[in-house]
Amino acid sequence: MTLGASSEVGRLRTVMLHRPGPEIARLTPRNNDSLLFDGIPWLGRAQDEHDAFADALRSHDVEVLYLAELLTQTLTVPEARGQIIGETTASLRLGDSLREHLTTSLNGLGPEGLATVLTAGLRNDEVSHRSIVTSLLHPEDFLIDPLPNLLFTRDSSVWLPGHVAVTSLAMPARVRETQLTGLIYQHHPRFADLPRLHGPHLEHLEGGDVLLLAEGVIAVGVGERTTPAGFERLARQVLAAGLAHTVLAVPIAQERATMHLDTIVTMVDVDTVVIYPNVAAHLRAVPVTATNDDLVIGAEGSFFDVAAAAMGIDRLHAIDTGLDAVTAEREQWDDGNNTLAIDARLAVAYERNEQTNARLAEHGIEVIAISGSELGSGRGGPRCMSCPVDRD
Numbered sequence: 001m002t003l004g005a006s007s008e009v010g011r012l013r014t015v016m017l018h019r020p021g022p023e024i025a026r027l028t029p030r031n032n033d034s035l036l037f038d039g040i041p042w043l044g045r046a047q048d049e050h051d052a053f054a055d056a057l058r059s060h061d062v063e064v065l066y067l068a069e070l071l072t073q074t075l076t077v078p079e080a081r082g083q084i085i086g087e088t089t090a091s092l093r094l095g096d097s098l099r100e101h102l103t104t105s106l107n108g109l110g111p112e113g114l115a116t117v118l119t120a121g122l123r124n125d126e127v128s129h130r131s132i133v134t135s136l137l138h139p140e141d142f143l144i145d146p147l148p149n150l151l152f153t154r155d156s157s158v159w160l161p162g163h164v165a166v167t168s169l170a171m172p173a174r175v176r177e178t179q180l181t182g183l184i185y186q187h188h189p190r191f192a193d194l195p196r197l198h199g200p201h202l203e204h205l206e207g208g209d210v211l212l213l214a215e216g217v218i219a220v221g222v223g224e225r226t227t228p229a230g231f232e233r234l235a236r237q238v239l240a241a242g243l244a245h246t247v248l249a250v251p252i253a254q255e256r257a258t259m260h261l262d263t264i265v266t267m268v269d270v271d272t273v274v275i276y277p278n279v280a281a282h283l284r285a286v287p288v289t290a291t292n293d294d295l296v297i298g299a300e301g302s303f304f305d306v307a308a309a310a311m312g313i314d315r316l317h318a319i320d321t322g323l324d325a326v327t328a329e330r331e332q333w334d335d336g337n338n339t340l341a342i343d344a345r346l347a348v349a350y351e352r353n354e355q356t357n358a359r360l361a362e363h364g365i366e367v368i369a370i371s372g373s374e375l376g377s378g379r380g381g382p383r384c385m386s387c388p389v390d391r392d
Helices: 043-058 067-074 078-088 095-107 111-120 132-136 172-187 228-240 303-311 325-333 354-362
Strands: 012-017 063-066 142-144 157-160 163-166 196-198 210-214 217-222 246-251 265-269 272-275 284-291 294-297 317-320 340-343 346-350 366-370 387-391
Touching: 012 043, 012 067, 012 340, 043 063, 043 346, 043 366, 063 067, 067 111, 067 172, 078 095, 078 111, 078 172, 095 132, 095 142, 111 172, 157 172, 157 387, 163 172, 172 196, 196 228, 210 265, 210 303, 217 228, 217 303, 228 246, 228 284, 228 294, 246 303, 265 340, 272 354, 284 303, 317 354, 346 354, 354 366
Parallel strands: 012 063, 163 196, 217 246, 272 317, 346 366
Antiparallel strands: 012 387, 157 163, 210 217, 246 284, 265 272, 284 294, 340 346
C-alpha cells in the first residue's frame, strides 16, 4: 500500500485522530499549565465534539484511524510491548525498586490495559508497592504522566510521499507522545516496512510547523517548538531523499499564541492560504535547496514571494480575514487560521470563528463548521487534531 502526502489540499483519504479519553480527566487546576492546557475540558462534551469531527470526515469518505486502537493492536506484538515498557520505566524519577515493580506490573497487563496506562498515566496512589520514592511522593503525584496532548496527532508525526517523519517534541509534557507514534509505525502491520525519517532522539521538530505547500515544496515554522537545528535536520533528510526540492524556513514569534506555523497560516486551495492578518505583512521565509549534498541557503524574502517562486506559480493568494485587530486576535487565539483541508476549497474549521469562516466562504471556500468549545482548551484546531496518513 502506498501511503503519504505531498500537499495540504489533495483529496484526504486516511487520517489518524485521537479521541479524548481518560488522560483528559487527569487534568486539574494544579497541573493543567504544565500539561499545556489553558483550561480543564469537560470530557464528555469534548468526546461528543470529537465524534462529530470524525463523522464529518467520514461523511466525505475519509477513513478515520484512531491512535489508541492502533496502539492497542501494536501492543499485541511482544517486541513492541518490551520496547515501550522499557522506555516508559526508564524515567530517573522512579528509582530501582519502583522501576522493577512497574516493569512487572505493566508486563502483566493486556494490550488494552497497557495502552490505557501509557496514555492516561499512573498515579502514586494507584500502585500498592512501597518504596522510598512512593513514600516521599504525594499520593496524587504521577509516576507515569498522562498525555492529554495526544489529541493533537498532527505534531508527533508528519507524512511525506511514501515516508513518515516521527518528530521530536520540545515540551517535556509531550516527549512520550513520539514514543507511542514511533512504536505504531515501527511495529503495526499496516505500516510494515514503511521508511521513517527524523525521530524523537534528534533536534526539536513538530508537525504543526510543517506545511506541504506543493509537491516538492515544504515550509517549516521555526519558533517556540521547532528549532533552527530541527529545521536543518529535516531539510537535509527530505532533500537527500528527493522528497522535496525546496524547504522554506519561516521564522515565527516564540509565543504560545503562535506556537506553530499552522496557528497563523494554513492552506485552503492549491494556491491559497488563510492567514492571520496581524502577521501577513511581515511573515518572512528563507529558501533552502541542495547541490552536491550541500545545503544552499537562498535570499530571505516575503513568505508569499519566496513560496510562490518555489511552487512555480505567479502568486500565492492570501485570504486576509479582514477583521479589526481585536477580532482577528480573538479568532486567531480560537484557531480561526487552523483549518483542515479535506480537498481543495473544502475545509473543516471551528464554528466559533464566525467572521473568519465568513471570509473563507466569500472566497469560495466551503467550510465544514464543527463545535470546539471543549476541544480548543489545549490550543488546537481541526488541523492540529488530525494527522493525514494518505492524500491524493
